[in-house]
Amino acid sequence: MKFILILTLILFSATTSAQELKYEEVVPVDSTVTKQELYKRARSWFVNNFKEDGAILLVEDSSSGEITGDASLRYNTSKMYFAIQCTIGYVTFKTNIYVKDGRYKYVFHTFKHHGTDCRKNGSVNYGLLTLDEKPPKPENEYPRKVPWNDIKEKTDEKIKMLISGLKATMINPHETTNNW
Secondary structure (H helix, E strand, O other): OHHHHHHHHHHHHHHHOOOEOOEEEEEEOOOOOOHHHHHHHHHHHHHHHOOOOOOEEEEEEOOOOEEEEEEEEEEOOOOOOOOHHHHOEEEEEEEEEEEEOOEEEEEEEEEEEEEOOOOOOOOOOOEEOEOOOOOOOOOOOOOOOOOHHHHHHHHHHHHHHHHHHHHHHHHOOOHHHOOO
8 A cells, every 4th residue: 555655656746846838828709709700810820920930730620619730939049058059949839729609718838949950969959848947958968057947938938929919819800701
């Protein structure tokens, strides 16, 4: 019995110690706006915001009201770190938008840092971004001064801008429903 309790505590502490970075919210809009209209707005927002950097729409289901995709943000910094050129790269992530009549939900999650392959040992990749203050050891050489918090801060700024743009798009009628 002690063994099972100890094993359960170890597994629980391992899963709660590194909570992933995630942005999630249910946003109410005018109750007269239909699921179909919100779906069109969300799809337009995704296509307009992720034209570059190889974004992929994985699920486009208007009947269930789901849009899911993979996207990336460029990570760059003016700060100085050892091996910074190998750390500069992309942060990939997943986007889910769910729509219902009068409301929608967005989820941005699974943020992963990928550095640039710039030397014989390869790139400096931090992998999954978490809420932990202490950075994980990157896949390759460990830089002396770590850009972990800078990567998360830059990602936070960009995601908050995307969320702001999504909210602005979701309150305006889609072009196909405008009376022009």
